[in-house]
Amino acid sequence: MSRAPVDFLAAYRTRVDAALLECLPPLGGASSRLSEAMRYAVTVGGKRVRPVLTYATGRALDLPLARLDTPACAVEMLHAYSLVHDDLPAMDDDDLRRGQPTCHRRFDEATAILAGDALQALAFTILANDDPARGGERDGEPAARPDGGTSAVARLAMVRILGEASGADGMAAGQAIDLEAVGRTLTLEALENMHRHKTGALIRASVALAVAVAERDDRALAARLDGYAAAVGLSFQIVDDILDVTGDTATLGKTQGADIALDKPTYPALLGLDGARRHAADTHERALASLDGLSPAFDELRALATYVIERTY
Secondary structure, eight states: OOSOHHHHHHHHHHHHHHHHHHHSOOSOSTTHHHHHHHHHHHHSOOOOHHHHHHHHHHHHTTOOGGGTHHHHHHHHHHHHHHHHHHTSTTTTOOSEETTEEOHHHHSOHHHHHHHHHHHHHHHHHHHHHOOHHHHSOBTTBOOSSTTSSOOHHHHHHHHHHHHHHHSTTTHHHHHHHHHHTTTOOOOHHHHHHHHIIIIIHHHHHHHHHHHHHHTOOOHHHHHHHHHHHHHHHHHHHHHHHHHHHHSOHHHHSSOTTHHHHTTOOOHHHHHHHHHHHHHHHHHHHHHHHHTTTOOGGGHHHHHHHHHHHHOOO
């Protein structure tokens, strides 16, 4: 691996943070409160795992980072929208997110709903437009296409990928299953089905977006990368469930024990802490196995899978 994991994580986070500021609507004007809430939801903290996955996958496929800024921003906006709505009183009714008041606490419930709606719409807008000015040179790195953009075929594919991952067969479905599962004991199969939708769908999309930009006719490689992303998505959620038990509010940036308080089905509740840790390790191994035999160009993805299960927040 050419760089230590912490180095590429920090570099990609810095990059997407700058790109997000270019994409978000400016402050001021008639909708200043909405614009402020959108910025608050996106820019106050965050691990940026999803855009980092997009960048790392794209670099493994030999894409310049400039071609990946738009999908990286789009997937993070979808994620931010989902958190804003997930925190609402009608959902999890949370007061804290990323160490700060949740969007509806910082502003008000109606503004938070509209901010989430607007972020979702903006994610698809930037994918459809793929502004050449944003897709061109950044940090001295030229774009791969003369017009600085991505083909219409790839842009349409990305819109489809993100739509499917966030809608009735993806993240929204997972959230619905989650709400219906409160107070129930799920089988491991049912629990994983819920999280394949709620958490895993958008993580898989993060990788698939970069594959779409590359426009490679290599279905076998695409399937291996999707298998990697599916395993990373499950391990991410298992660790989240473990940290809800073992972490603390200050470190997590959200209320520790919230899942227990809401009587939600979790991996530790079903498997015990040790069993949940073993299951996380097993899914991590599955993620790495999906990349077996691939070149060192995929080392950032390997390192990211390890970061996901070793994180403490």
